[in-house]
Amino acid sequence: xxxxxxxxxxxxxxxxxxxxxxxxxxxxxxxxxxxxxxxxxxxxxxxxxxxxxxxxxxxxxxxxxxxxxxxxxxxxxxxxxxxxxxxxxxxxxxxxxxxxxxxxxxxxxxxxxxxxxxxxxxxxxxxxxxxxxxxxxxxxxxxxxxxxxxxxxxxxxxxxxxxxxxxxxxxxx
Numbered sequence: 573x574x575x576x577x578x579x580x581x582x583x584x585x586x587x588x589x590x591x592x593x594x595x596x597x598x599x600x601x602x603x604x605x606x607x608x609x610x611x612x613x614x615x616x617x618x619x620x621x622x623x624x625x626x627x628x629x630x631x632x633x634x635x636x637x638x639x640x641x642x643x644x645x646x647x648x649x650x651x652x653x654x655x656x657x658x659x660x661x662x663x664x665x666x667x668x669x670x671x672x673x674x675x676x677x678x679x680x681x682x683x684x685x686x687x688x689x690x691x692x693x694x695x696x697x698x699x700x701x702x703x704x705x706x707x708x709x710x711x712x713x714x715x716x717x718x719x720x721x722x723x724x725x726x727x728x729x730x731x732x733x734x735x736x737x738x739x740x741x742x743x744x745x
Contacts, residue, residue, distance in 0.1 A: 573648060575716055575733045576741035581648065582640060582656050582716075583609045587681075589616065589640040591709075593629035601625050607709075608680040611742050614735070616709045617665075617677055619698065627705060630662045636709065657730060659713045665706035667699035673706045674698060714738060 573581070591603050603626040605618040616638075620627045630636070641655035648654075665673050674695050682688035697704045715730035 574741075575731065576738050578648075578654060578716055579656060579714060579733050579738050580741060582642060582654055583614070583616075586640040586642055589638045591626055592637045593626045594633050595625065595629040596632045601629055606681065608677050610676060610708070612739075614711050614739060614742065615660075616711070617673060617706060619677070619704050619706045621703055622705050623703075627707075630664070630707065634661050634663065636660060636662050638709070654719070655717045657715045658711050660709045660711040662707050662709045665698070665708060670699045670706060671695060673708075677706065711735060 588604055588606055591605050593601050593603070595601060603620075603624070605620060605626075607616040607618040609615070610617055637657065637659045639655060639657045678688050678692045682691055693704065696702055698706055712735065714733045714735060716733055718729040718731040720731075
């Protein structure tokens, strides 16, 4: 499996990532968020409470980093796991985009209609005086666990996957 294929497998299946932000107090903060991937351009979309520390931090500094990880990949990884780290810029989804993002998020996150109905929150909670906001993280840099090096040397390293290559492989699908 190529680095691009591994990346797409991870981004399409991990469901949660750890988001690292920094606030006005210059202290780092890590939060786990449930995301869906959107493509062209590649971005991760989630929602959080407006008052959450990471949401407040994003308003202070839109530059973030993150990681996602899966340990249940025995069929596709020679070591049974895979992971990625990334950097990017986050933006709050404005009201005029909320309806489209709301539909995409819930349809991708909960393909089953009954399950979706259980989890779906009303659109009005994501703009104006609503207590939640959707966020989109545009990925700038992406690194994968370097499985080949691990198998040879047991050194825990990362290998860079250029975003341009990753986007090309998405277009080919």
